[in-house]
Amino acid sequence: MNCFTVMNVRLTGLLLASFVILVPAMYFDLGEQEEKCIIEEIPEDTLVSGLFYCNQEREEKFRQMSEDTNGNVLWWAIIQTSILLSVGIWQMKNLKNFLIEKKLV
Structure with missing residues (x-):
């Protein structure tokens, strides 16, 4: 039983150490990204299907209703x-x- 406790402590320490090492790397990676509109990320030669336009029409209609x-x-x-x-x-x-x-x- 004592062997399992030592292994659990070592495993927990290993997970904690790897978490401490990876967190600053993730923060740095996320900090480098800038916010973009989803349309800016789509290449120009990509065909956008009707679902996008349908949602855009619904959004315009809802916005007009909200303004009214x-x-x-x-x-x-x-x-x-x-x-x-x-x-x-x-x-x-x-x-x-x-x-x-x-x-x-």
């Missing part, structure tokens, strides 16, 4: 804020007139 929704949300917020401010001003005028009428001010 964002515009609608913006207008909703502007209208809601203007209604809130106008009701607040109306309430303050009515409260002032009420207090003047009751001769509390």
Whole structure:
């Protein structure tokens, strides 16, 4: 049983040492790469099939729908804020007139 423990410790040490050696190499390799668009990596003479264009059309449609929704949300917020401010001003005028009428001010 003692032999297996020694072998496990040696195996664990070997794996840990190889991990410590390989991690900086992987980090250096990944650090050298620059981010590119997937289209830039495809050679020009490669024929791109319909699936790519289908996804591109779906993406354009979804983007347009998102922009329309964002515009609608913006207008909703502007209208809601203007209604809130106008009701607040109306309430303050009515409260002032009420207090003047009751001769509390």
